[in-house]
Amino acid sequence: MADIRTGAVTLKGGPIDLAGPALAAGAPAPEFTLQNSDLGDVTLADSAGKTRIIATVPSLDTPVCHEETKKFSDAVGSLENTEVLVVSMDLPFGQKRWCGAEGVDNVTTLSAHRCTGFGEGYGVLIAGGPLDRCLARAVFVVDGAGTLTHVEYVSEIADHPDYDAALAAAG
Secondary structure, eight states: OOOEEEEEEEETTEEEEEESOOOOTTSBOOOOEEEETTSOEEEGGGGTTSEEEEEEOSOTTSHHHHHHHHHHHHHHTTSTTEEEEEEESSOHHHHHHHHHHHTOOSEEEEEOTTOSHHHHHTTOEEOSSTTTTSBOOEEEEEOTTSBEEEEEEOSBTTSOOOHHHHHHHHO
């Protein structure tokens, strides 16, 4: 397992451990292979040339994750050449069901359930505690060339990210 960072993020005030490095704007975005709702593989390179907003969430079936995904879905329509990828450990079947039930079609939900590599590479894999193997809430904006232009690790998992900052970085 990757290096463990303790205390940078909390869950209801209690520190949690995250596996992987803390990424920063200006660095290359780590490549990944995730699974979409049709069980196909999706990589970062698949959307090269576009701006990508990658939002990691613990589960679409929680209130903040639910609202966050809907906000990004509503906002992305006004951005040119931008794709929103919402990544969780939820199974692809659950992600597809959730998007259909909520009428969310402006984002691509991706599942990291097959391995912990994505969570470790982006420094969002929760290591231990009640959310073990889920992903912490974070937002990464990646430009068309694959460089991180915005990184936010939300300090309290139950809080919302800074939508305005992420959308400004994408716009």
